[in-house]
Amino acid sequence: MARGAERPTGDAFAALPVAVDAMGGDRAPDEIVAGARRASEESGIGVLLVGLPGQMGDTAGLAELHCSEVIGMDDDPGQGVRRKKDSSLVRSAEAVRDGRALAMVSAGNTGATMASALLRMGRLPGVIRPAIATPVPNPGTGKPPTVLLDSGANAECNSQMLVQFAQMGAAFSKERYGVAEPTVALLSIGEEKSKGTPLEKETHALLADGAGGDGFTFIGNVEGRDFFTGIADVIVTDGFTGNVALKTMEGSMRFLIGALTLILGQPHVAAAAEVLVPELLPLAEALEPEGTGGAMLLGTDGVCVISHGSSSSTAIFNAITVAHDLAVAGLVEAVAASVTEVPVPD
Amino acid sequence: MARGAERPTGDAFAALPVAVDAMGGDRAPDEIVAGARRASEESGIGVLLVGLPGQMGDTAGLAELHCSEVIGMDDDPGQGVRRKKDSSLVRSAEAVRDGRALAMVSAGNTGATMASALLRMGRLPGVIRPAIATPVPNPGTGKPPTVLLDSGANAECNSQMLVQFAQMGAAFSKERYGVAEPTVALLSIGEEKSKGTPLEKETHALLADGAGGDGFTFIGNVEGRDFFTGIADVIVTDGFTGNVALKTMEGSMRFLIGALTLILGQPHVAAAAEVLVPELLPLAEALEPEGTGGAMLLGTDGVCVISHGSSSSTAIFNAITVAHDLAVAGLVEAVAASVTEVPVPD
Numbered sequence A, B: 001m002a003r004g005a006e007r008p009t010g011d012a013f014a015a016l017p018v019a020v021d022a023m024g025g026d027r028a029p030d031e032i033v034a035g036a037r038r039a040s041e042e043s044g045i046g047v048l049l050v051g052l053p054g055q056m057g058d059t060a061g062l063a064e065l066h067c068s069e070v071i072g073m074d075d076d077p078g079q080g081v082r083r084k085k086d087s088s089l090v091r092s093a094e095a096v097r098d099g100r101a102l103a104m105v106s107a108g109n110t111g112a113t114m115a116s117a118l119l120r121m122g123r124l125p126g127v128i129r130p131a132i133a134t135p136v137p138n139p140g141t142g143k144p145p146t147v148l149l150d151s152g153a154n155a156e157c158n159s160q161m162l163v164q165f166a167q168m169g170a171a172f173s174k175e176r177y178g179v180a181e182p183t184v185a186l187l188s189i190g191e192e193k194s195k196g197t198p199l200e201k202e203t204h205a206l207l208a209d210g211a212g213g214d215g216f217t218f219i220g221n222v223e224g225r226d227f228f229t230g231i232a233d234v235i236v237t238d239g240f241t242g243n244v245a246l247k248t249m250e251g252s253m254r255f256l257i258g259a260l261t262l263i264l265g266q267p268h269v270a271a272a273a274e275v276l277v278p279e280l281l282p283l284a285e286a287l288e289p290e291g292t293g294g295a296m297l298l299g300t301d302g303v304c305v306i307s308h309g310s311s312s313s314t315a316i317f318n319a320i321t322v323a324h325d326l327a328v329a330g331l332v333e334a335v336a337a338s339v340t341e342v343p344v345p346d
Helices: A010-014 A030-043 A077-083 A088-097 A110-121 A159-177 A198-208 A239-264 A267-287 A313-329 A331-338 B010-014 B030-043 B077-083 B088-097 B110-121 B159-177 B198-208 B239-264 B267-287 B313-329 B331-338
Strands: A018-021 A047-051 A063-066 A103-106 A131-136 A146-149 A183-187 A217-222 A234-236 A295-298 A303-306 B018-021 B047-051 B063-066 B103-106 B131-136 B146-149 B183-187 B217-222 B234-236 B295-298 B303-306
Touching: A010 A313, A018 A030, A018 A088, A018 A313, A030 A047, A030 A313, A047 A088, A063 A088, A077 A088, A077 A110, A088 A103, A088 A110, A088 A303, A103 A313, A110 A295, A110 A303, A131 A159, A131 A239, A146 A159, A146 A239, A159 A183, A159 A198, A159 A234, A159 A295, A159 A313, A159 A331, A183 A198, A183 A239, A198 A217, A239 A267, A239 B239, A239 B267, A267 B239, A267 B267, A303 A313, A313 A331, B010 B313, B018 B030, B018 B088, B018 B313, B030 B047, B030 B313, B047 B088, B063 B088, B077 B088, B077 B110, B088 B103, B088 B110, B088 B303, B103 B313, B110 B295, B110 B303, B131 B159, B131 B239, B146 B159, B146 B239, B159 B183, B159 B198, B159 B234, B159 B295, B159 B313, B159 B331, B183 B198, B183 B239, B198 B217, B239 B267, B303 B313, B313 B331
Parallel strands: A018 A047, A018 A103, A047 A063, A103 A303, A146 A234, A183 A217, A183 A234, B018 B047, B018 B103, B047 B063, B103 B303, B146 B234, B183 B217, B183 B234
Antiparallel strands: A131 A146, A131 A295, A295 A303, B131 B146, B131 B295, B295 B303
């Protein structure tokens, strides 16, 4: 059977549920199932809970797809997917492949989520390698989040892959945030085109040369200090650098917010803290990955949202909503249409 | 003449001044010269101001070494050093080489500072490539800063270089912070030794195998989220990743501190802000790169401090003090003794 041959289209596709890995994440299954219930109750989005029978808690009558195994947070992703064919992750990806769900969401083992989606849904035609796109907020700028990719799927990349990441990221920025003409920047260690490793220099030359097509405007190199400024709608880099940058932001924020919490918690500043905490909350919320709906795998033949391991029910609710809306809006088709063959530099 | 052949030793060396590039930095010459004056007046450290005659402002009688050119912040580093042989940067490095200064400090063009030091002082025997070591503070942990290297000297690295960065970083941690047995970690995208690119996998294998010798303890991989936690005394990575990580921390901190400043500056929270600002200052100071004395180039035959382009007089004062103290303590000799030949994996 050809992949996706039996997938419904049009209204029948839009009526499909989102497959939710009920067993994945540090707070599974309770927070996952609670988020799924909210999506169903508040937004009327269909949910297919994928998990061990009788071990998903109070599912409130949501549809269930049963499996017999779970890939653990610490399992080797490749081995996990190969050996645990009846796991919640593999079954979730198969539900999308087989036209039983329009998207999948998991807060489980990131590598295994990626591997399940890649191996079961497959790559879109022409895509060299799928990439993880993570929204980085730009609070106070009035701009939508910047899409950072690859934020961890491919530790090693070539310049053709990075050009495709620009194409796919731009398509995502359009679909997700309604940016009509996305700007794309290349993460490097200086603004000049001569900065970086051969990968950045080659990618810069290709993008400046228009090798990415007319789906976006390339604005050159940016640096780590340009995050949170809204400098570009999309920032492309290899999955190693992207992952380090993303986790460095996470660590920096966690550190500063932790230090602030200690300071505000001191008894002798309690009155002042009471005044300021409500002022600080909107900022804290804007920075909270929970609100963004999580990272998305781009380039697979189906929508796959990779939620943070620590996801709460709110994070899962947002992830399901985003997965549903983007699948119905045709994200996969838009990504497929954005990708071209990229010339190999001499 | 052999390099450094005429350099004084012992007390004569300790009596040498620190060569300070008076023309380098966004706030040169005023803040640079003011910092140099403080070092001389408050700490009795000798200073040799290197700059354009009559254009260094109020030098208060500090010794001067005159040049006729300045390498600009935006000049190409390699070209700048090759073409502007009578520049303040090149002359500063020559002063160290020729035994007229015991160290150099510049807040100017980072690439050109590195190139001047490298080309004029030369590499230490056995060092494959010098690296920039940047202290990353660990506020609230009771631990000294973590030394991150390479933070930008070498965009491309091999595993032998990274093992030497571990050796040199450990030597620096001992000399600068008095850490008796430094721990070294490798920056990667997961704790497991299988994570990362071939560079990280090879480096992990070499370090785990003891290829770095017994000057430090290798504790394995760390991730971007481990900064500011004091997880290791030294974190090694290639200069591309290190630079992206460092600038991402800088951007994250700048963003959050900017957002906080806006919140605290609102008229209706003025009273609460007045209570909290003094509580926040120690944290802000701990995070301020000004206090750390700047980054240091390790592996050259002479001490070279690379200060932030925006350095104030305080930053320069600290940089001169650190440069002087480490030169006298024998940092160059310690780094030279730490470095070994590293086997190339099969």
